Amino acid sequence: MLRVRAKMEWFKTVILPQEAALRGRLRRILPTTHELDDMVAEVMTRAYATENWENVTTGRAYLFTIARNLVIDTARRNKVVSFETIADLELLGGENNIEAQLHAREALRQVETIVESLPTQCRRVFILRRIHEKSMLEIAEEMSLSVSTVEKHLAKAIAIVMRAWAEREETDFERAGVGTRFKLREQGRDRSGSRAPAGQA
16 A cells, blocks of 8 residues: 555656656647547556656656657557658657757758668668668568668668768868858958058958
8 A cells, every 4th residue: 555655656746747748749749639648648657557666766758768669669550660750759869958859850851861862672671671670581571582682782772871971961061161261261350450451462
């Protein structure tokens, strides 16, 4: 009886105060109010049902972890795992700040663009392996290919993605460098006063 009371007190003080934060985060991911209510209810139920509740001291992170796993399970069951789904899962990263999450979403969108440009077979292998997390044998059977062929397609896809990503980063770096040099040049001009008079340049 005492243990039941202790668990109820834990639930009221550690878990329940975080329900609003959980609902707010899931609202950005789930398309309908009905699905949102169902998901919140399921997360809270699983949180209360945990056996090692005494070890849970951060209700927010714990609820977000449960929700993240539920979203993953649902997406895999419905076979709708996508880059957008993965980006949405970053919103359930617990204590990460929103700026970092938005940056992660943008990076995933860029990767999605790169993947969409892959040759058909390479793209399909890459998505089945990296997104759906299927084994090489499962992919080979699904695509009616040998395992070695699947491995070659995956290696080619990874090489293309990594090369394209490196090129994007290099472009972004160069743009940032140009901006920095311009700012430094302007700052140097400000420190030295006005421009040199005409005829002394």
